[in-house]
Amino acid sequence: MTHLNRRMLAFYGAALVTSLLQAPIAHAQAAWPAAKTITIVVPHAAGGAVDGVARSLAERLSAELKQSVVVDNRPGASGLIGTALVARAEPDGYTLYFNASIHAAAPLLYKSQVKFDPIKDFTPIGMVAQGALIFSVNPQVPAHTVQELTQLLKTNPSKYSFATSGFGSAGHLGIAQFAAEAGLNDKNIPIVLYKGAAPALQDLIGGQVHAMMDPFLSSLPQVKSGKLRAIAQTGSTRSALLPDVPTVKEAGFKDFEFYSWYGIWAPAKLPAPVLKALESATEQAVKSEPFKTKLNGLGFDAVFRNSVDFNKYIVSETAKYQAIIDKAGITIE
Known part of the structure; x- marks a missing residue:
């Protein structure tokens, strides 16, 4: 065999080995999702x-992907435990993470306890909904109005307390913003932390x-039954859903x-083909009539932002929350 033939054989042999090594990787990406359950971790x-919005989305994603999609609740520490779990997970598209705006806010408050970066350690797939409180x-x-409650709090702030389902939650920061705009000293109004909306309610x-800001999904039934008064x-x-109740x-x-x-x-470094497939399925799920109808009935609007736009939105919301926290002087003791 000539030197040329040996070189050619070596070249083609190396090319064959490379091809064989790359084939499983390409096949794995192309085959996603395989016959394997997709788990959405909810850290509440x-x-x-x-949890309610996550389960509605899981149902639609299962239909879009023709794959089993389940929700796994991992509550604790205002969502930090479940969030950290996903940050360390394999970025294979089978472990996902669903959360609310507390994803951006909690790390600003629990700085010494946070073991992840809310931006760098995650791949945003899409925003799916928003809702008033x-x-x-x-x-x-x-008190039957916001003005009447404000006066009560100014007269005797220590007599009344607010509930929150988590420090850094929308309800917590909403109360902080209200207190600041009402000219109240937030530090004199007790805010009691609960492990979720159910025990708080x-x-x-x-x-x-005595008072709380909370999404429609969990609070509306209590208001409709007369157990709570919406001001x-x-x-x-x-x-x-509450046409007779004024806005703040x-x-x-x-x-x-x-x-x-x-x-x-998803965890950071999610392969681009998997991100594209998940982003597309999420968009279709959010824009589907069953999803929109279900969310509207729960007090939410189905709102989709793609991966890039969602990431920009998270950055802008983080800056907004930091301003509220600074103005209110919120600290975790």
């Missing part, structure tokens, strides 16, 4: 707003705490507008 307890009080509180109904809602306009803006807080928003992520 079942029954709350985040119901500002409600226990019926025994002698239970104590609010029982009178152990306002935080959107720019009134919701058709209408109550005289002209700059007040607050929404919780919800999105889905």
